[in-house]
Amino acid sequence: MLIDILRRRIRIRDLEVFLMLAANLNFSKASEALHISQSALSAAIQGLEETLSTRLFDRSTRVVELTPAGKVLQKEAEELLAHFDYSIQRVQDFVSGAQGRLHIAASPSVMAGLLPSALNRFGETYPGVSVEVREEVHASCIHLVRARKVDLALTPGRQDFDDLCQTRLFNDHLVVLCSPNHAFAKQDKVKWTSIVKERIIAVKKESSVRQIVETAFARYARELQPAFEVERATSAMSFAAANLGVAIMPLSLVNYADKQYVVHRMIDAPDAVRVICAIRLAARTPSSAAENFVDLCARMATTR
Numbered sequence: 001m002l003i004d005i006l007r008r009r010i011r012i013r014d015l016e017v018f019l020m021l022a023a024n025l026n027f028s029k030a031s032e033a034l035h036i037s038q039s040a041l042s043a044a045i046q047g048l049e050e051t052l053s054t055r056l057f058d059r060s061t062r063v064v065e066l067t068p069a070g071k072v073l074q075k076e077a078e079e080l081l082a083h084f085d086y087s088i089q090r091v092q093d094f095v096s097g098a099q100g101r102l103h104i105a106a107s108p109s110v111m112a113g114l115l116p117s118a119l120n121r122f123g124e125t126y127p128g129v130s131v132e133v134r135e136e137v138h139a140s141c142i143h144l145v146r147a148r149k150v151d152l153a154l155t156p157g158r159q160d161f162d163d164l165c166q167t168r169l170f171n172d173h174l175v176v177l178c179s180p181n182h183a184f185a186k187q188d189k190v191k192w193t194s195i196v197k198e199r200i201i202a203v204k205k206e207s208s209v210r211q212i213v214e215t216a217f218a219r220y221a222r223e224l225q226p227a228f229e230v231e232r233a234t235s236a237m238s239f240a241a242a243n244l245g246v247a248i249m250p251l252s253l254v255n256y257a258d259k260q261y262v263v264h265r266m267i268d269a270p271d272a273v274r275v276i277c278a279i280r281l282a283a284r285t286p287s288s289a290a291e292n293f294v295d296l297c298a299r300m301a302t303t304r
Contacts, residue, residue, distance in 0.1 A: 009051045012084065015077040017044045018056065022074045025064045099128040100289040105141040106133060106154040107208070108233060109172060110276060113252035115154060118297050125296070129289045138208035145281055151290045154297070156208040157277035166277040167294050170301040173251045174209065174272040175264040177236070179243035189268035192216045199245035201236045202226035208274055213248050216271065237262055250274065276301075 021030040021041065031041040049056050056070035066074060090099065106115050111133075119131060136144065141153035145164065157166040176195060178184045184194070196217055202224065203210050217224040227245045230236050236247040241261035254264045266272075278294040280286055286294075 010048065012081070014044060014048050015081060017041060018048055019074065019077055019081070021045060021057065021064070022066055022070065025066075027064065100130070100287055102129055102131045102287070102289045102293060103150040104131065104133050104152055104154065104293075105136050105144045105150045107138055107141060107156065107276075108135060109250040109252045110154040111135045112233075114169070114276075114297065114301065118293070118300055121300070122293055122296055126289065126292060131293075137204070137206040138211075139206040142279070145279055148281065148284065151287065152278050152280040152294065154276065154278055156274040157279060161279070163282055164279050165282040166279050167298065169276045169278060169297055172274045172276050174212065174248055174267050174274070175251050175254060176267055177240040177247040177249050177254075177262050177264050179241055180261070180263050181243055182246065184246065184265050185263045187265055189266045191268050192272075193220065195246065195248070195267070196220050196222045199227035200224060201228045201230065201239045201245045201247040203230060203233065203236060209248055209250060212271065212274070216269070252276075 017030075017034060017036075020034050021027065024030045024033065027038050027041055031038045034041065036044075045057065052069070052073070054069045055067050056073060058065045058067055104115075115133070119133070122129070122131070134144065134150065136153075138155050141150075141155040142161070142164070144150045145153045154169070156172070157168065176184060176190050184190050200213070202213065205211075214224045228239055230239065233249060233253050236249065239245060240247045248267070249264070251264075251266075278297060280290065
């Protein structure tokens with residue numbers, strides 16, 4: 001109870017005044033350094049002594065000395081203010097984005113495309129920020145954002161995400177991957193009307209690409225029945241290279257396909273595109289580190 005009372009009565013300024021007098025042991029010099037009058041300094045010291053119920057200085061006409069209690073307070077006050085300054089600096093570093101932790105979820109295509117270079121540049125600019133990354137399909141990315149398990153997700157956006165804040169980064173067009181021996185390899189572009197007649201190598205249902213493909217098939221009164229269903233894009237590429245069917249992939253992943261064994265063609269349709277966004281929970285105030293990272297990704301995306 002006594003500690004609580006003292007904590008409410010003693011201010012940071014009281015300790016700063018005390019330490020200045022303790023360092024100078026001269027009321028005139030201390031008041032001048034503090035830019036206050038000697039009477040105000042004396043009143044502040046007297047108030048602190050009354051609060052602590054002890055003398056902190058022995059005063060005479062010639063000498064000002066710390067009492068034993070004053071020496072103890074000097075040591076503790078110096079440590080307390082040093083820790084206070086350190087704590088305030090930590091908060092300021094967090095507010096500026098120079099320090100902190102950042103948890104990111106990203107779709108596989110973003111992991112393979114934009115994210116590595118963005119992380120490299122972010123680490124150079126903000127070395128004090130620790131970044132944790134999780135590779136997840138689109139649905140899992142959104143779930144992690146809503147569950148507050150990550151600060152943001154780099155994944156395709158959608159218009160029905162009313163509870164999420166979405167910052168557009170870039171358009172990621174879809175392409176069809178096939179063997180160089182496939183008929184599509186001789187075309188510049190391929191339409192959905194041709195694709196729906198082919199054997200499809202599809203990724204799992206949680207993928208945003210899979211959802212676009214299913215919607216396109218439904219538009220032509222077709223139900224997507226994959227010839228093969230795979231977990232990873234690399235598997236789909238390998239199957240397409242073996243001419244086991246065709247695969248629909250984001251253009252951002254094509255750079256990692258072996259052009260000798262698989263080729264890609266643009267899909268000639270306005271819906272064959274995903275808008276990659278930085279997505280966060282609208283009701284959750286983003287950290288400065290998260291805002292800085294999104295700004296960096298947006299700038300890098302414009303040069304893609």
